[in-house]
Amino acid sequence: MKYSYYLWLFTTITALLVVGIRSNPPGGECGKQHEYALCDDGYCCSNAGYCGQTDEYCAPENCQSQCRTPSPPPPPPPPFTPPPPVSPDDVSHIITSSLFEKMLKNRNDPRCKSKGFYTYDAFITAARKFPGFGTTGSLETRTRELAAFFGQTSHETTGGWSSADQGGPYAWGYCYIIEQDDQSPHCLVENDTVVSFETAIWFWMTPQYNKPSSHAVIVGEWKPTAIDVAANRLPGYGVITNIINGGVECGHGVDDRVIDRIGFYERYCLILGVSTGDNLDCYNQSPFNYGVLKMSADE
Numbered sequence: 001m002k003y004s005y006y007l008w009l010f011t012t013i014t015a016l017l018v019v020g021i022r023s024n025p026p027g028g029e030c031g032k033q034h035e036y037a038l039c040d041d042g043y044c045c046s047n048a049g050y051c052g053q054t055d056e057y058c059a060p061e062n063c064q065s066q067c068r069t070p071s072p073p074p075p076p077p078p079p080f081t082p083p084p085p086v087s088p089d090d091v092s093h094i095i096t097s098s099l100f101e102k103m104l105k106n107r108n109d110p111r112c113k114s115k116g117f118y119t120y121d122a123f124i125t126a127a128r129k130f131p132g133f134g135t136t137g138s139l140e141t142r143t144r145e146l147a148a149f150f151g152q153t154s155h156e157t158t159g160g161w162s163s164a165d166q167g168g169p170y171a172w173g174y175c176y177i178i179e180q181d182d183q184s185p186h187c188l189v190e191n192d193t194v195v196s197f198e199t200a201i202w203f204w205m206t207p208q209y210n211k212p213s214s215h216a217v218i219v220g221e222w223k224p225t226a227i228d229v230a231a232n233r234l235p236g237y238g239v240i241t242n243i244i245n246g247g248v249e250c251g252h253g254v255d256d257r258v259i260d261r262i263g264f265y266e267r268y269c270l271i272l273g274v275s276t277g278d279n280l281d282c283y284n285q286s287p288f289n290y291g292v293l294k295m296s297a298d299e
Contacts, residue, residue, distance in 0.1 A: 028052065031064050039066050091127040091134040094143050094272065095120075103150060103271055117193055126197030130205050136219045143274040145218045148237055151265030152214070152244060153200055155257070211288045214240045231286035236279025237265055246287030253283050 030039045033049030043051040044058035045065040051057065058068050086092065095103075100120040127133055134146045207213045216222040217239050224233055233239050241261050242250045249255045262280050269276045 030066075036065075044068060087135070089135040089142065091142075091146065092124050094134060094139075095123070095146055099271065103268055104154070118196070119193055122193035123197050126194050126201055129198060130201050132219075133201055133205055133215065136215070136221075140274055141219050143272050144269065144277060145215065147268035147272050147274060147276075148214070148218045148240060148265055149201075149204055150268050151237070152240060152261060154264045154268075155261045208243055209289070211243045212239075214243055217243070232284045233282075233286070233288075234279045236277055237262065238279045238282040238285060242282045242285050242287055246282060246285065250282035250285045250287045254281075255283065258282060 028039065028043070028051035029049055030037045030045035030051050031047075031049040039045050039051035043053055044063045044067050045051055046057040046062055047064050049064075056062055060067065060070070097120045100123065104118070134142050134149075136142065136145070204214045207216070212222040217235060218237070220235065222235060222239075224235065228234075233242060238250075238258075241258055245257075249257050258281050265280070266276055
């Protein structure tokens, strides 16, 4: 009886070992050499019938089963697309990076709230989105427009510098012009440099109610009517000041704010090597019906 029990136990254990050898053979044997036994997970079965994890077992030329799936090769890089050629009339040919730094030399002064914000690349990117801006007319006309644009916008926030000859920083995003608080979520002056430049250029290029655009005035497209002539609104930089803030600054004789605007403009014209043209002030001009600031405040 006892003998039969031990015989049964021996037979059972032997059978289990045989099954174990075929599924996970001792010594790491596998494959067709060993009745197609499998390796443990994570191991490869080599051509010689042994389990392992190195290239000796897993390299495609050395592996017969449970081989690693090779990673697909990375996709080829996209073909190079050259940028479109820059037009010979592009603003960047007039305002170079070095001139931008020279014109706005205090732009990154620590006292300037927008220190480090306004960049040359952002200005060029924004300028190229407005056909005609700095690209209309002769080289002299195009240059004068850019000097006038920077002259007017530089005045809007001088950042503590008292006069144009100090080269006040370009630290505005037309929050001042449209009377938005600096913290307004609608004013992007502190969020997106390109949008801030776009806002200013949009204002420059767009007629304001009963007034022409600043762009049309400086490039000679605007022709004064008989009413304009009677109001002494003649083509020139002074009419642009009238467009921007004539209700406050124009028509009552000499005004320090107008002097400041002219100072910036004259400085930029000197740097860019272009004449200022005539009619720089608006001392004796009747203002248009409303100044931009007053209109914005009333709306």
